[in-house]
Amino acid sequence: MASAQESMCCREVDAFWALVESLTPRPDISCLTQHPGFEASCLNPFVLQIAYMSFRQEHGPLQASKHEQYRYTAYRQVVRWAYGILGRHIRKPLPSCVVSAIRRQFPEEGGTYKGFEW
Numbered sequence: 001m002a003s004a005q006e007s008m009c010c011r012e013v014d015a016f017w018a019l020v021e022s023l024t025p026r027p028d029i030s031c032l033t034q035h036p037g038f039e040a041s042c043l044n045p046f047v048l049q050i051a052y053m054s055f056r057q058e059h060g061p062l063q064a065s066k067h068e069q070y071r072y073t074a075y076r077q078v079v080r081w082a083y084g085i086l087g088r089h090i091r092k093p094l095p096s097c098v099v100s101a102i103r104r105q106f107p108e109e110g111g112t113y114k115g116f117e118w
């Protein structure tokens with residue numbers, strides 16, 4: 001993982017782990033990426049296309065490849081899911097397991113990624 005901020009696990013970040021802890025009945029899972037809502041909201045391309053339309057309406061189109069667009073939107077989705085509404089300039093690093101799962105689903109040709117920037 002490129003940056004130290006992305007090296008933590010979802011279990012170390014209250015906002016992310018609370019999503020797992022709040023499932024009832026609590027399933028025997030050890031990572032947010034195994035949460036049924038993760039696949040549904042962060043890996044499903046149809047959901048991401050709709051979320052991207054909302055982003056695009058407000059901010060304009062991203063100059064990015066299709067998979068980069070999906071990854072960016074998925075990161076926004078998981079932050080919204082974990083933290084709710086954040087101020088425009090507040091950025092949160094993502095757990096490495098979350099970043100890896102999103103990159104696996106939407107890989108970049110050539111395999112170079114920017115990683116988190118404050």
Ligand SMILES: [Zn+2]
Nearest residue numbers: 010031032097
């Ligand atoms: Zn995890």
